[in-house]
Amino acid sequence: MELFSEERSADVVAASFAATTDPRLRDVLTSLVRHLHAFVKDVELTEGEWAAAIDFLTRTGQMCDGVRQEFILLSDVLGVSMLVETINHRTGGTSTESTVLGPFHVTASPVRALGDDISLDHKGTPCLVSGQVTGAGGRPLPGAVLDVWQAGEDGFYDVQQPGVQPPGNLRGLFTADDQGRYRFRSVVPRHYPIPSDGPVGELLAATGRHANRPAHLHFIVSAPGHQSVTTHVFVAGSPYLDSDAVFGVKDSLIRAVPEVDDPELAAGIGLANPFQALTFDIALREA
Numbered sequence: 007m008e009l010f011s012e013e014r015s016a017d018v019v020a021a022s023f024a025a026t027t028d029p030r031l032r033d034v035l036t037s038l039v040r041h042l043h044a045f046v047k048d049v050e051l052t053e054g055e056w057a058a059a060i061d062f063l064t065r066t067g068q069m070c071d072g073v074r075q076e077f078i079l080l081s082d083v084l085g086v087s088m089l090v091e092t093i094n095h096r097t098g099g100t101s102t103e104s105t106v107l108g109p110f111h112v113t114a115s116p117v118r119a120l121g122d123d124i125s126l127d128h129k130g131t132p133c134l135v136s137g138q139v140t141g142a143g144g145r146p147l148p149g150a151v152l153d154v155w156q157a158g159e160d161g162f163y164d165v166q167q168p169g170v171q172p173p174g175n176l177r178g179l180f181t182a183d184d185q186g187r188y189r190f191r192s193v194v195p196r197h198y199p200i201p202s203d204g205p206v207g208e209l210l211a212a213t214g215r216h217a218n219r220p221a222h223l224h225f226i227v228s229a230p231g232h233q234s235v236t237t238h239v240f241v242a243g244s245p246y247l248d249s250d251a252v253f254g255v256k257d258s259l260i261r262a263v264p265e266v267d268d269p270e271l272a273a274g275i276g277l278a279n280p281f282q283a284l285t286f287d288i289a290l291r292e293a
């Protein structure tokens with residue numbers, strides 16, 4: 007084996023992976039080492055900086071538990087989550103665009119019936135959320151499954167406030183009707199800060215970045231024979247649409263939430279008239 011040298015460091019380490027039987031693993035590790043060594047050489051990393059980086063990553067791991075995923079947050083604020091999503095779900099403009107999963111899909115959404123209210127504590131501005139799931143050529147997808155979750159009025163997900171919010175608050179697993187349509191009651195989403203009391207918050211503070219995300223509602227939508235999509239719908243006019251801390255905003259995912267004055271519809275869905283309405287149609291690609 008060639009001995010280590012500064013000039014040939016990446017080649018020497020890459021060669022150590024030559025016997026890797028899984029070709030994809032060999033390619034990924036080789037590229038990782040080449041980029042990592044190039045980075046260390048580019049910034050001429052000091053020993054103190056190296057130790058600080060190890061400490062940062064150690065604390066990032068130690069911050070993680072069943073309901074706190076600091077590594078996803080780190081990936082999010084570095085734009086890696088969005089890049090992976092975007093590379094893996096190029097739509098060609100023919101289906102709903104994806105965006106980040108985020109760190110709060112850590113609990114199963116309760117199964118709910120169409121029309122149910124996912125706001126169990128009724129804090130916030132009531133809102134009807136509805137739309138249609140379609141496939142190729144706009145064909146409805148009966149029985150499509152929609153997993154939805156959002157933060158509450160004060161900017162926290164249920165899992166962040168045990169004992170304050172009821173479990174399953176603002177989450178739901180819905181099955182679309184025979185026309186691929188869905189609807190449920192909720193509250194108008196609000197903007198919120200991502201958790202900033204850990205290493206990722208230190209990174210944001212040290213770089214003068216804010217921790218806020220614009221108002222959004224998360225969706226994972228799936229249907230047999232189709233690629234599922236992990237996405238959000240963003241509320242038009244929300245603060246931080248142009249500076250999302252995790253780079254998740256795409257123009258095609260922004261929707262207005264107008265006030266609707268329709269006493270008959272309001273009575274039918276159990277909302278006081280007038281009410282806010284968020285309409286989000288979702289187009290899936292065939293698998």
Ligand SMILES: [Fe+2]
Pocket residue numbers: 108110156157222224
């Ligand atoms: Fe979120």
